[in-house]
Structure formats: C-alpha cells, structure tokens
Amino acid sequence: MRQQQQPKQNSMRPGKWYNSTCKMCLHTCNTRIHVSDTGVVDKIEGDPTSPSNRGKLCPKGNAAIMRHYDPNRFLQPQKRTNPEKGFGVDPMWQPISWEEALNTVAKELKQTMDDDPRKLLSASTNFQKFAHFAAGAIWNSNNFFSSVGNYCGGGYHVINGIIHSAFAGVNDVERCKLWINHGGGDGFSSHLHAAAQAGRVADARMDNGMKVVVVEPRMSIGAAKADQWIPIRPATDKQFALSICHVLVNEGMVDYKALKKDTNAVYLVGDDGLFVRNSDGQIYVWDAKANQAKIWSDESVGALALEGHYEVEGKKCRPAYQAFKDILDDCSPQEMEKITTVPAATVRKLAQDMYQASEIENNSTIEIDGRTMPLRPVGYNYYRGAQGHKTSAQANHTYKLINMLLGNIDTPGGHIGSTLNDWGNVDNGHIQPGENGMIQTNPHQLHPAAPFSYPPNETTLLSYFPVGADAGHLNIETYEKQEKFGMDFQADTLLLCHANPMWNMSGTNPRWVKMLEDMRFIFSIDIMPNESNEWADIILPCTDPLESWNMCMNEPPQTEGMCLRQPVVPPLGDLKSEEEILSELAERTGQLAQWNMLQNNIYGLIQKPELVLEDDVKYDDKEIARRKGLLWNNKDLDWYIEHGHSVTPRRPDKWFRPWEGLRLHFYIEEFIVERNKLQQQMEEADVPFRHEWEWDDYQGLPLPVLDPVHQEPEEFDLYAITFKDIQINFGESLTNPWIDDIVFKDPVHTALLLNSKTAKDKGLEHGDYVSLESPYGGSLHGRIATSEEMHPDTIGVSNALSRMATQHTGAKHAGGRFNDLLPTDLRNTDAVTGQPETVAKVKLTKLKSMPTPVTKNSVFGIGEDLQ
Ligand SMILES: Nc1nc2c(c(=O)[nH]1)N[C@H]1C(S)=C(S)[C@@H](COP(=O)(O)OP(=O)(O)OC[C@H]3O[C@@H](n4cnc5c(=O)[nH]c(N)nc54)[C@H](O)[C@@H]3O)O[C@H]1N2
Ligand SMILES: Nc1nc2c(c(=O)[nH]1)N[C@H]1C(S)=C(S)[C@@H](COP(=O)(O)OP(=O)(O)OC[C@H]3O[C@@H](n4cnc5c(=O)[nH]c(N)nc54)[C@H](O)[C@@H]3O)O[C@H]1N2
Numbered sequence: 096m097r098q099q100q101q102p103k104q105n106s107m108r109p110g111k112w113y114n115s116t117c118k119m120c121l122h123t124c125n126t127r128i129h130v131s132d133t134g135v136v137d138k139i140e141g142d143p144t145s146p147s148n149r150g151k152l153c154p155k156g157n158a159a160i161m162r163h164y165d166p167n168r169f170l171q172p173q174k175r176t177n178p179e180k181g182f183g184v185d186p187m188w189q190p191i192s193w194e195e196a197l198n199t200v201a202k203e204l205k206q207t208m209d210d211d212p213r214k215l216l217s218a219s220t221n222f223q224k225f226a227h228f229a230a231g232a233i234w235n236s237n238n239f240f241s242s243v244g245n246y247c248g249g250g251y252h253v254i255n256g257i258i259h260s261a262f263a264g265v266n267d268v269e270r271c272k273l274w275i276n277h278g279g280g281d282g283f284s285s286h287l288h289a290a291a292q293a294g295r296v297a298d299a300r301m302d303n304g305m306k307v308v309v310v311e312p313r314m315s316i317g318a319a320k321a322d323q324w325i326p327i328r329p330a331t332d333k334q335f336a337l338s339i340c341h342v343l344v345n346e347g348m349v350d351y352k353a354l355k356k357d358t359n360a361v362y363l364v365g366d367d368g369l370f371v372r373n374s375d376g377q378i379y380v381w382d383a384k385a386n387q388a389k390i391w392s393d394e395s396v397g398a399l400a401l402e403g404h405y406e407v408e409g410k411k412c413r414p415a416y417q418a419f420k421d422i423l424d425d426c427s428p429q430e431m432e433k434i435t436t437v438p439a440a441t442v443r444k445l446a447q448d449m450y451q452a453s454e455i456e457n458n459s460t461i462e463i464d465g466r467t468m469p470l471r472p473v474g475y476n477y478y479r480g481a482q483g484h485k486t487s488a489q490a491n492h493t494y495k496l497i498n499m500l501l502g503n504i505d506t507p508g509g510h511i512g513s514t515l516n517d518w519g520n521v522d523n524g525h526i527q528p529g530e531n532g533m534i535q536t537n538p539h540q541l542h543p544a545a546p547f548s549y550p551p552n553e554t555t556l557l558s559y560f561p562v563g564a565d566a567g568h569l570n571i572e573t574y575e576k577q578e579k580f581g582m583d584f585q586a587d588t589l590l591l592c593h594a595n596p597m598w599n600m601s602g603t604n605p606r607w608v609k610m611l612e613d614m615r616f617i618f619s620i621d622i623m624p625n626e627s628n629e630w631a632d633i634i635l636p637c638t639d640p641l642e643s644w645n646m647c648m649n650e651p652p653q654t655e656g657m658c659l660r661q662p663v664v665p666p667l668g669d670l671k672s673e674e675e676i677l678s679e680l681a682e683r684t685g686q687l688a689q690w691n692m693l694q695n696n697i698y699g700l701i702q703k704p705e706l707v708l709e710d711d712v713k714y715d716d717k718e719i720a721r722r723k724g725l726l727w728n729n730k731d732l733d734w735y736i737e738h739g740h741s742v743t744p745r746r747p748d749k750w751f752r753p754w755e756g757l758r759l760h761f762y763i764e765e766f767i768v769e770r771n772k773l774q775q776q777m778e779e780a781d782v783p784f785r786h787e788w789e790w791d792d793y794q795g796l797p798l799p800v801l802d803p804v805h806q807e808p809e810e811f812d813l814y815a816i817t818f819k820d821i822q823i824n825f826g827e828s829l830t831n832p833w834i835d836d837i838v839f840k841d842p843v844h845t846a847l848l849l850n851s852k853t854a855k856d857k858g859l860e861h862g863d864y865v866s867l868e869s870p871y872g873g874s875l876h877g878r879i880a881t882s883e884e885m886h887p888d889t890i891g892v893s894n895a896l897s898r899m900a901t902q903h904t905g906a907k908h909a910g911g912r913f914n915d916l917l918p919t920d921l922r923n924t925d926a927v928t929g930q931p932e933t934v935a936k937v938k939l940t941k942l943k944s945m946p947t948p949v950t951k952n953s954v955f956g957i958g959e960d961l962q
C-alpha cells in the first residue's frame with residue numbers, strides 16, 4: 096500500500112482537531128474535524144490513522160460542514176398550523192416547547208397503539224443506528240414504510256445471507272487481478288466505503304496491475320476509468336451472467352475441486368426441486384467410481400459426480416451442477432446476445448480472461464497467517480444496477496454462481512462476504528453450521544421473518560416473503576387495493592425518523608400523496624425539511640452528526656472496528672439526540688422497557704450482562720455509544736476520544752473462508768422448501784391473491800426467463816435508469832451548496848442522457864426538451880444531452896434530477912421524480928425477496944419548450960450548462 100498522507104490544513108483559523116466519523120452516506124469513514132477557537136467548524140479531513148479510509152474522504156465527507164450550517168435546519172420543535180396538506184403547501188410551522196411536542200406525539204402514538212398497532216407505519220432508517228430501524232416495534236408495529244435496503248438490495252442481501260451469511264460482497268482488492276464491476280460503483284463512485292475503496296482500487300491497479308471491467312448501460316465513472324466497458328441493455332443482467340456461466344461450464348473453465356469440496360453442487364436433486372434424502376434426512380451424492388449413490392458424508396466415496404442423470408430411492412435425480420448445466424444449454428452467448436446486445440465474442444473473451452486470472456489451472460495457493468488457502472485473484476462484483484430487477488433472487492444467485500464456478504468465494508483474491516457489523520463484538524464470527532454439511536443460511540439480514548397471516552398483518556405483505564424483507568413499495572398496493580389484499584385495517588399514523596420515503600419509493604407521486612392525505616397523524620425526527628416531513632404535524636428536531644455521539648461500523652470492506660462520533664460543537668438550536676427523543680416517547684407511552692430490550696438485542700448488548708440496558712432508564716446517545724464501544728473491545732469513551740476508532744485490518748480468520756469444512760449453497764433448496772410451505776399456507780387460508788403470486792420466481796437455480804419490464808407495449812421503447820455518484824448521497828446531499836456546486840455544472844447530472852445515434856434516429860438534438868412517460872402513469876421532463884457513452888436503448892436520469900421538496904430553499908427541482916416512472920405491482924416484484932424492478936420502460940416525446948415550472952424552486956434552466 097502507498098504511503099499515507101497527512102491531512103492538509105487549508106484556510107483554517109487556529110483551533111482544535113477532534114476525532115470523529117463521517118455520516119454523509121451510510122458508511123463509516125474516519126474523520127478529523129477542526130473547530131476554530133471562535134467555535135466554527137472549518138475543516139473536515141480523513142483520519143490518517145484509519146486503516147479504512149487512510150486519511151481520505153469523498154466530496155460528501157468534506158461537505159458535512161455545509162449541512163451542519165444549512166439555514167434550513169430545524170432548530171426547535173414545531174407544530175403545523177396549516178390544516179391543509181399537499182405538495183407545495185406551506186405547513187406554517189410554529190415553534191413549540193419540547194414538552195408540548197413530545198406530549199402531543201406520545202398521545203397520538205398511544206391512541207394508535209390502543210386502537211390497532213398495525214396502523215402505525217414506521218420509516219426509521221439510520222444505518223449507523225441500526226436499532227432505530229425497529230422504531231415501529233417500540234409501539235408493536237411491524238409495518239415498515241421505506242424502500243431503504245429494498246430498492247437497492249432487496250435480493251442482494253438475501254442471497255449474500257444465503258450463500259455466505261454476509262450482508263454485502265466485495266472483491267479482495269489486495270490480491271485481486273481482475274475486478275469485474277457489474278452494475279455497481281464499487282471502488283469508483285458508490286457502494287462500500289466509496290472513499291476508502293477508491294484509493295485501494297487505484298493502488299491495486301498501479302501496484303498490482305489489476306484490470307477492471309465494467310458492465311453497465313452507462314459510461315459511469317468506473318466505466319470511464321476501466322480497462323474495458325461492456326455496454327449492456329438494462330435489466331438483462333441475469334442473462335448476461337448466465338451466458339458467462341455457459342462459457343465457463345461448457346469450456347471446462349471451472350474449479351471442479353472447489354465445487355466438489357466446498358459446495359453442494361454434488362448433492363442429488365430430484366425433479367421436485369428437493370434434494371434426494373434417505374429416511375434419516377441425509378442427502379445423497381453419486382459415487383462415480385462405485386457407480387452408486389452414497390450419503391454425502393460417506394468417506395468411502397471414490398469420485399464425487401458433478402454430472403450425470405441417476406435414479407435413487409425411486410426418484411429421478413442429478414447432481415445440482417448437472418441441473419445447472421442443463422439450464423445453461425439455453426444460455427449460449429449467441430442466444431443471450433439477442434437479449435443483452437453484448438456480442439457473444441465479448442462474453443467468451445471475458446469468461447476466458449476470468450478463468451485465466453483465477454489461477455485454477457496452476458492450482459495456486461497462498462499462505463496467510465500460517466493458513467494455506469487457494470489463491471483466486473478474480474472477483475465478480477455487482478450491485479444495485481445488476482440486481483435491482485424483478486427476478487432478483489435468480490439474478491443475484493447467478494452472480495454468485497460465476498464466483499463459485501471460479502472457486503473464489505471468501506477465498507484470497509476473490510469475492511468476499513462483508514458483514515454489517517458483526518453484531519457489535521470483535522469476537523463474533525458470522526458462519527454457523529447448517530444441515531447435511533452445509534452452512535446455515537442467513538437470509539434475514541434486514542428484518543426478521545414474520546409469521547404467516549391472512550388477513551395480512553403487514554402493509555408490505557412481509558409474511559408473504561418468508562426469505563425476503565420489507566417490500567416498501569407494496570405499501571401503496573395494499574393501501575389502494577385493500578379488498579384484493581384482504582387488508583382488515585388501514586394505516587393512519589406515520590413515524591419518520593431519518594427518512595425520506597416520499598423520495599425513495601417507486602410509484603407515482605399522486606398515489607403516495609393520496610395515502611399521506613389520509614393519515615391521521617405524521618411526525619418526523621429529522622435535521623431538515625425533505626419531501627416526506629413537509630407532511631408532518633409535528634417536527635422533533637434532532638442533533639446532527641457534528642453535535643452528537645455515536646459508535647458505529649457499517650459493512651466495512653477489508654477492515655473492522657468501531658468508529659466514534661462525538662459532538663465537536665454545541666447544538667445550533669434547542670435540539671435532542673434521536674436516542675433521547677425515542678426514549679422520551681417510549682417512556683411517555685409506557686414502552687421504555689420494550690425500547691431498551693430492542694436496543695439490547697439489536698446492538699448485541701445482551702452478550703455482556705454489564706452492558707445490558709435497564710428497563711426503566713432513558714439512555715442518551717452518549718451512553719449508547721459508550722456501551723457499543725465497550726462491547727466491541729472493552730474500551731471506554733475516553734479511549735475512543737483519544738484514538739477515534741478501533742479500526743484494524745479484518746481478521747483473516749473471519750475474512751477468508753470462515754466456513755472451511757462446510758459446504759456453500761450452489762443449489763438453494765431453501766427456496767423450494769419455502770415456496771412449498773407458502774403455497775400450502777396460502778391455499779389453506781384461501782388467500783384470494785395467491786393465483787397472482789409469481790411462484791416461478793422461486794428456483795433452486797436461476798433460469799434465463801425475461802423480466803416483465805421487457806414486455807411493455809412497443810411504444811415504450813427506451814429503458815430509463817437512475818444512478819448515484821461519488822458526490823451524491825441519494826437526493827439529500829443535493830441541498831448542500833458545495834455539492835450543488837460540482838453537480839449542477841455537469842451535464843451528466845443536469846440532463847437526460849441519450850445515445851447520439853438514438854437521438855438522431857428520433858429526430859432529436861443535444862439540448863432538446865423532451866418528456867418521458869412510463870406505462871404506469873408516471874412522467875418527467877428535461878433536456879437531453881447526447882453522448883456516445885450510453886447504451887442505445889437507454890436514457891439515464893441522475894438522482895440530481897429527482898428532488899421535489901418544497902420546504903427546503905436549497906432543493907433544486909427538475910422535471911419530476913425518477914421513481915414516478917417505476918411500477919409497484921406484484922408482476923414487477925420478486926416474489927422471493929420483495930425486490931422491485933428499478934428500471935422503467937419509457938416513451939420519449941419532443942417538447943417545443945419546457946413546461947411551466949410547478950414550484951418556485953424549479954431549476955429547469957440547469958440544462959443551459961449544456962450549451
Ligand atoms: N456516492 C455514494 N455512495 C453510496 C451511496 C450514495 O448515495 N452515494 N449509497 C449507498 C447505498 S444505500 C447503496 S444501496 C449503494 C449503491 O451502490 P451502487 O449499486 O454502486 O449504486 P447505483 O448508482 O444505485 O447503481 C450502480 C450503477 O448501476 C447502473 N445501472 C442502472 N440500471 C442498470 C441496469 O439495468 N443494469 C446494469 N448493469 N447497470 C445499471 C447505474 O448506471 C449505476 O452506475 O451505495 C452506497 N454508497
Ligand atoms: N430514484 C432513486 N431512488 C432511490 C435510490 C436512487 O438511487 N434513486 N436509492 C435507493 C436506495 S439505495 C436507498 S438506501 C434509499 C435511500 O433513501 P432516503 O430515505 O432518501 O435516504 P437518506 O438520504 O439517507 O435520507 C433520509 C433523510 O434523513 C434525513 N437525515 C440526514 N441526516 C440525518 C440525521 O443525522 N438524523 C436524522 N434524524 N435525519 C437525518 C434527511 O432529511 C434525509 O432526507 O433510496 C432508494 N431510492
């Protein structure tokens with residue numbers, strides 16, 4: 096690794112540095128914050144002692160100063176005095192005391208709880224305070240009202256949890272030689288600790304000659320810097336990955352040894368999709384030497400068969416690998432090219448490059464910490480763009496299968512599981528043994544499963560996704576179609592805490608507006624106005640990250656350890672921390688013991704009796720932070736204040752092959768088992784929508800079936816995609832002047848991106864005004880920027896063009912909200928995981944001029960930067 100640089104002290108007055116942790120995205124880069132002797136925060140730098148971000152921050156990290164001093168921040172509790180609610184309607188906030196604010200909210204919460212707790216919807220989504228995700232559960236509600244974690248990772252987290260009991264996946268950058276980024280910005284612009292990974296990837300390319308290949312419809316930052324950009328038609332990612340598998344399998348470019356030893360690819364699967372078992376429940380494999388079936392653990396097996404068709408216990412069966420090979424017969428690169436538009440030769444070459452880089456042929460090994468392991472320096476990395484589609488479970492499974500065929504899962508150089516936070520304790524591993532020699536699957540990374548119920552208890556239909564999580568967008572479906580879904584209650588209370596569901600969820604704005612209009616009571620715990628809390632009846636203003644305590648660690652790649660956040664300046668107003676507010680509300684409603692129990696369990700404090708929160712004490716942010724630090728490494732706050740963090744390189748035993756001796760799930764039998772169970776439950780309860788449930792989404796191995804987004808009427812001939820970028824944190828950072836300064840000068844973020852030839856074919860020119868309409872009633876408009884750097888079937892809509900908030904004077908409105916274009920129906924929802932489709936089919940119409948702005952904040956003029 097290159098030499099670490101010291102932070103530079105530009106334009107700062109004399110003052111003091113504090114150790115802290117960034118919170119401009121959900122990750123946890125270590126920072127140093129400088130406060131002048133006059134009490135002004137005038138610099139934020141990366142902490143050079145951090146093995147994670149090594150003294151570096153991304154542009155968002157530095158811009159935290161501007162968020163802190165944002166004149167729009169909420170500085171005291173407020174109540175709405177305008178009874179009328181609506182998009183663009185001034186709530187006429189009036190300052191009130193904390194007593195009045197807390198009592199009002201507590202009274203309403205109590206009423207809802209006594210009436211029917213299911214009527215409370217909760218959008219509480221602070222990843223750095225994971226217990227707050229369960230805020231609704233303080234008042235016994237299981238109804239989650241957000242697409243956080245689901246829009247991006249509905250399928251991703253489930254499959255990571257099933258395959259290697261992990262939350263995310265990341266390539267081993269220190270040893271990787273060929274890094275594939277498929278629909279994700281890792282190492283360049285987004286995903287895991289972007290500021291930390293950008294430096295590591297750059298080092299790996301300079302120092303180790305690592306090559307990068309990017310597969311996506313848009314020339315992203317990563318694609319522009321990569322050795323190869325493979326433009327792909329949106330939402331055909333699964334088919335692309337299956338064609339890679341086809342080449343690897345049919346050309347014998349496979350780590351057979353790893354498949355036989357480390358996976359269940361040798362287990363025999365029957366035509367019913369279940370493994371063939373003996374009367375003791377033990378699974379059979381085929382011994383090709385003895386030419387007979389044996390139990391998986393039988394030491395006399397001479398040669399494990401990966402291929403062939405057999406009959407065992409009266410059932411026709413084949414090894415899981417053979418079942419996959421049979422599926423791949425229909426997935427040749429030539430066939431898949433018709434769908435993906437990626438030339439067959441490109442696929443073949445990439446598969447060959449990956450195999451060569453994998454060092455399977457040389458049987459390469461490496462010794463780390465006295466442990467000899469295979470070395471597989473190639474990783475197939477992917478995220479939201481590749482996985483955010485209807486058959487998401489199958490898509491994610493395919494990407495894992497590529498990695499499994501190359502024998503690189505959790506293996507040095509390869510594709511490694513990254514955990515969320517190891518349940519707060521450095522000694523926790525994340526792997527448990529499961530049945531029949533396999534690892535225990537762990538699909539519920541975001542939300543525990545809910546027991547089956549009809550009528551449904553959850554507005555997200557949570558209990559209909561036994562391996563999935565909260566499908567936030569379904570809130571609107573179950574609200575609008577109560578009869579169809581058999582809903583016997585209607586939500587009327589909304590808790591917003593660090594949340595912006597009105598920006599983040601799919602479905603047209605008027606639909607969500609109608610739902611919010613029907614709410615009896617809405618309250619928000621936030622630092623500033625956004626699309627959602629402008630509907631609130633009460634605002635409970637909280638301290639921001641420069642004014643509060645926390646101790647956190649969020650899916651760090653390569654490292655582990657707790658990161659301290661401490662107040663560096665006093666609160667700008669009459670503010671309380673989120674912890675204080677939630678504890679006050681819990682106490683006033685008689686739920687304090689419940690809240691402390693949730694925090695004990697979710698943060699893992701129950702692992703050390705001395706750290707367990709007591710039932711009847713209100714804990715503030717400082718005390719929770721202190722206990723989280725003690726849980727990790729027995730260090731108290733004074734130690735953390737001095738050191739800033741306990742981040743170290745990740746312990747190799749947790750990082751590499753922590754499941755050694757167990758088998759990974761090449762074949763996911765659990766999907767078939769859960770599908771059968773759910774089918775039976777729905778049948779017995781006579782659930783009316785069971786015939787609409789997409790049972791075919793459940794597959795033990797992925798199929799090349801097309802997602803419904805490709806079957807929209809022909810006039811919708813373009814695929815609209817959205818994207819983040821290194822300087823953007825969703826929509827939220829787009830009220831920050833430093834961020835705006837770099838975003839709104841860039842055509843990538845101010846225009847709708849269209850391929851030059853496509854534009855010409857449609858009679859359009861660079862800078863023309865256009866509208867986009869989706870088959871689901873949503874539309875947006877803007878000016879196009881033409882470029883060779885877009886797939887010809889794609890139109891790109893940056894997150895910068897999606898703000899609608901009217902109560903924040905800095906929110907710049909463009910021509911709509913991308914998510915208005917997206918469907919919310921069951922047809923476009925993965926029936927396994929609840930993942931919604933995040934690509935929209937649209938038709939494009941040329942406009943004579945830009946429509947009249949709908950609000951005073953509209954910035955349609957931003958397109959002028961194109962000229
Ligand atoms: N800078 C930054 N980093 C972040 C965040 C942030 O807001 N900003 N948020 C964090 C969070 S919560 C998440 S979930 C992650 C998300 O991290 P990513 O998944 O890396 O981010 P996205 O921009 O959502 O999607 C990645 C890419 O997919 C492309 N894409 C869109 N549709 C398709 C498609 O159909 N196929 C393919 N192949 N590509 C497509 C987009 O052009 C985009 O470049 O990032 C985390 N890190
Ligand atoms: N069009 C489009 N839609 C998307 C995405 C996309 O890229 N494009 N990304 C999807 C993904 S990956 C995700 S995870 C979601 C994210 O969806 P969002 O809910 O928008 O996530 P955040 O930007 O984290 O912001 C939530 C709100 O928290 C508030 N906030 C910020 N800091 C604090 C704080 O310290 N305390 C409190 N109490 N509040 C604070 C801000 O008002 C902010 O608006 O959106 C999803 N939806």
Ligand code: SF4
Nearest residue numbers: 117120124153156290
């Ligand atoms: S990657 Fe996230 S945590 Fe790191 S500096 Fe950027 S915004 Fe902050």
Ligand SMILES: [Mo]
Nearest residue numbers: 243244247248
């Ligand atoms: Mo996300």
